[in-house]
Amino acid sequence: MRQCSVEQNKEKCNCTYEPCSRKGICCECVRYHWRSGELPACFFPADVERTYDRSVERFIETRQERER
Numbered sequence: 004m005r006q007c008s009v010e011q012n013k014e015k016c017n018c019t020y021e022p023c024s025r026k027g028i029c030c031e032c033v034r035y036h037w038r039s040g041e042l043p044a045c046f047f048p049a050d051v052e053r054t055y056d057r058s059v060e061r062f063i064e065t066r067q068e069r070e071r
């Protein structure tokens with residue numbers, strides 16, 4: 004059975020919210036945020052990530068703004 008690469012995932016995680024028990028456990032992270040209509044930190048650039056607004060709406064707005 005495949006093992007979760009928690010430590011490697013943590014090295015790449017850009018989430019600044021501390022503490023979070025889901026850090027590095029990406030499947031739990033996605034599930035947790037998706038339940039609230041949100042996306043994980045790694046879907047956002049650093050300045051938006053720091054606002055902790057992880058809504059799908061903010062994701063779409065950010066993408067539209069930065070693709071112009």
Ligand code: SF4
Nearest residue numbers: 018020023026032044
């Ligand atoms: S994005 Fe959310 S669930 Fe994922 S590590 Fe950060 S605070 Fe935790």
